[in-house]
Each structure stands twice: as C-alpha cells, then as structure tokens.
Amino acid sequence: MISMDRTVAVRECAEYGFNEVYSCVAEIYRSCRGPSLSGKRVLIKPNILSDDSPSKCISTHPVVVEAMIRFAQAEGASAVAVGDSPAVHLRGFKPVKSGIYEVCRKTGAEWTDFTKKPSELTLRNGRIKIASAVKRADIIISLPKLKNHELVYFTGAIKNTLGLVPAFSKARQHALHQDRESFSRFLVELNEALMPSFFLLDGIMGMEGRGPGQGDPVRTGFLAGSSNPLALDIIAGSLIGYDHIDLPVCRFALSRGIWLASADEIEYDGPELEALVKSDFKKIPVRGNTNISLGFIKNRIPFLRKLDKRPVFLNEKCTGCGQCISICPTSAISLDPVRQNHVTLTDRECIRCFCCSEVCPSNAIQVRRKLIGA
Ligand code: SF4
Numbered sequence: 610m611i612s613m614d615r616t617v618a619v620r621e622c623a624e625y626g627f628n629e630v631y632s633c634v635a636e637i638y639r640s641c642r643g644p645s646l647s648g649k650r651v652l653i654k655p656n657i658l659s660d661d662s663p664s665k666c667i668s669t670h671p672v673v674v675e676a677m678i679r680f681a682q683a684e685g686a687s688a689v690a691v692g693d694s695p696a697v698h699l700r701g702f703k704p705v706k707s708g709i710y711e712v713c714r715k716t717g718a719e720w721t722d723f724t725k726k727p728s729e730l731t732l733r734n735g736r737i738k739i740a741s742a743v744k745r746a747d748i749i750i751s752l753p754k755l756k757n758h759e760l761v762y763f764t765g766a767i768k769n770t771l772g773l774v775p776a777f778s779k780a781r782q783h784a785l786h787q788d789r790e791s792f793s794r795f796l797v798e799l800n801e802a803l804m805p806s807f808f809l810l811d812g813i814m815g816m817e818g819r820g821p822g823q824g825d826p827v828r829t830g831f832l833a834g835s836s837n838p839l840a841l842d843i844i845a846g847s848l849i850g851y852d853h854i855d856l857p858v859c860r861f862a863l864s865r866g867i868w869l870a871s872a873d874e875i876e877y878d879g880p881e882l883e884a885l886v887k888s889d890f891k892k893i894p895v896r897g898n899t900n901i902s903l904g905f906i907k908n909r910i911p912f913l914r915k916l917d918k919r920p921v922f923l924n925e926k927c928t929g930c931g932q933c934i935s936i937c938p939t940s941a942i943s944l945d946p947v948r949q950n951h952v953t954l955t956d957r958e959c960i961r962c963f964c965c966s967e968v969c970p971s972n973a974i975q976v977r978r979k980l981i982g983a
Pocket residue numbers: 920936937938939940941942954958959960961962963964965966
C-alpha cells in the first residue's frame with residue numbers, strides 16, 4: 610500500500626462569497642498539509658461537465674476556482690494554468706458561461722486547451738491519452754463538484770480525474786468499460802497512474818436527483834479537501850447520505866488498499882459530521898453490486914435488458930442539436946431522417962453509459978425504465 614496522508618478537512622461554507630471561500634480553502638489546504646506550491650507550475654482542474662451557468666451546479670463554482678488560483682499565487686506558484694475536458698469536447702473549448710474563463714482572465718491564470726497535442730499515459734491495462742498540460746505541471750489540484758451520477762451514483766475526487774483525458778478518448782472509456790463495476794475499476798486505475806496532488810471539493814451547492822448534468826441544485830453548505838481522493842470521497846459521499854460500501858468506486862479502491870485499508874483510517878478535521886449531513890438529499894437509488902457477468906448476461910437476454918434503466922428521449926423537448934450523437938461511444942443514436950428534431954436510439958448498441966443524458970442541454974433525455982411494450 611502506498612503511504613499517503615489520510616486527513617480530510619471540512620469547513621462549513623454557506624455562500625459563494627469570495628472572502629469566506631478563500632479563507633476556507635486556505636484553512637483546508639493547511640490542515641491537510643497540501644504540498645508546497647512555492648516556485649511550482651500548478652494545474653487546476655475544475656469539474657466542467659458542460660459550459661453552463663453556475664446556478665445550475667453542473668460545474669465547480671467560479672468563486673471556488675478563483676479562490677484556489679489566488680491561493681496558489683499567494684503561496685508563490687510560478688505559474689497557474691486551469692483546464693478541463695467537458696463531456697462534449699471540441700478544439701478551442703472555453704468555459705465562458707460558467708464564469709471560469711473570466712476568472713482566468715482576471716487572475717492572470719492561463720486557460721489551457723486539453724485537446725492540443727495530448728500525451729499518452731500507461732495504465733495497468735493499456736494506454737490512454739492525457740492532456741499535455743499534465744506533463745508541464747509540477748502539481749495538479751483537482752476541484753470536484755458534489756453531484757449525483759447516474760452510473761456510479763456519486764461523482765467526487767476520484768471521478769474528477771477523468772477530465773484530464775481529452776475529447777473522445779474520454780467517451781471511449783465508456784465503450785471499453787461497459788458497466789458500473791468495470792467503469793469504477795477503470796477510474797481507480799486511472800488515479801493510480803495519474804493522481805492529482807490535492808483535491809478540494811465544492812460542496813457549497815451540490816446536485817441531487819439526475820446528476821451529473823440534469824439534476825437539481827441543492828444547498829449542501831461545505832467545502833472539503835484532502836490529498837487522499839478515497840478518503841475525501843468517503844466523507845463527502847457520507848454527507849449526502851451514501852454509504853461508501855454502496856459506492857463502487859470507493860468499494861473497489863478499498864479492496865485494492867491503495868490509499869486506505871479501511872474508512873476507519875481517515876483522520877478528520879472539521880465540525881461534527883453528523884450536523885452537516887443532508888439527510889433529505891435525493892440520491893440515486895443503489896441497485897445491488899452489479900458485476901461484469903450480470904452486465905454481460907443482460908446484454909444478451911433482451912427481456913432482462915428491457916427491465917434496465919435506459920435513456921428515454923423526449924422528442925417534444927429535443928432541438929436536434931446533435932450533442933448526444935457526438936458523445937455516444939457506440940454510435941447508438943442518430944438523427945431521425947424524416948422527423949425534424951427527433952433522434953432515434955438503436956437499443957442493442959446502447960451500453961447504458963448515460964453520457965447522452967449528461968450532455969443534453971435541453972433535458973430531453975431521461976434515464977428510467979421504459980414500460981414494457983412502450
Ligand atoms: S445511447 Fe446514451 S446511454 Fe446508450 S451508449 Fe449512447 S451515450 Fe451511452
């Protein structure tokens with residue numbers, strides 16, 4: 610087992626006022642003994658699933674990004690860059706609507722385009738493209754957003770690292786790792802090969818319901834940080850009511866013993882946890898521990914597949930923008946050749962990764978069971 614810090618620091622923070630956020634960021638970083646930033650080239654990686662208004666809680670709030678940038682500058686970082694790969698990642702992407710591009714401009718941090726000349730990284734099982742900015746950075750700081758996730762239930766620190774993989778290489782991982790368990794394993798293995806040095810989670814406002822892209826904003830009232838992504842995910846998940854044993858990413862990471870052997874090893878610094886728990890947070894219902902063979906069987910028995918949750922397209926809301934088609938790793942969606950603003954799903958090609966639902970800007974894709982015969 611790799612020996613690493615096990616501290617998680619949590620601070621209550623009710624609003625996105627810069628001064629309050631900044632002082633929480635500084636306290637959390639120091640409490641967790643974050644690495645020295647003096648003279649270092651720092652890459653800050655927020656969660657920008659899609660470029661949208663901060664009020665929708667899809668992305669890390671720009672004030673949290675600004676606080677982290679200014680903290681790194683105050684600590685003597687020689688350069689600060691900011692970047693992420695959104696779900697639909699086109700060359701030249703800039704997070705304007707989310708306010709993060711403006712934060713870069715006013716702080717002097719560089720917005721970096723992850724599609725430019727990506728490098729390669731060796732994982733346990735194969736190789737993967739990563740942003741070249743990763744190679745240029747001495748220290749990576751990850752800023753996950755507290756949200757539900759239809760596939761892995763909860764998206765926090767371990768999941769946020771996936772955004773270092775640019776453009777279609779990211780969506781392709783859903784085709785390679787087709788069910789909850791194998792996708793979770795991949796996420797853990799990605800972090801084993803490429804782990805940011807520090808994680809600061811924006812949990813001031815979280816997303817409940819149909820996360821990570823279509824859920825509802827909800828005040829959760831905290832910021833949390835750690836150098837240990839598993840410890841942070843266990844604590845942050847518990848604050849919105851998830852038992853870490855139900856979270857496949859945490860379960861798999863614990864079974865590997867790479868960052869923690871047990872949740873009991875976490876050293877906690879912050880207010881009493883019970884008082885912070887948002888017990889009415891609308892979670893994704895946990896559905897047993899799907900294993901690979903069950904997913905394999907379901908893919909081959911049409912009746913069982915029909916009982917599964919699937920993407921259901923609401924054509925009355927569809928604008929025909931094509932974003933779901935671009936992101937789908939198996940080309941299971943196409944524009945209807947006859948009806949305008951209709952898309953059609955080739956169900957046998959669908960691997961239920963729900964990337965389409967994440968990116969639809971019109972809320973036109975629900976993830977639910979379809980009535981038999983519907
Ligand atoms: S249709 Fe949607 S859920 Fe199915 S494979 Fe494509 S992106 Fe994934």
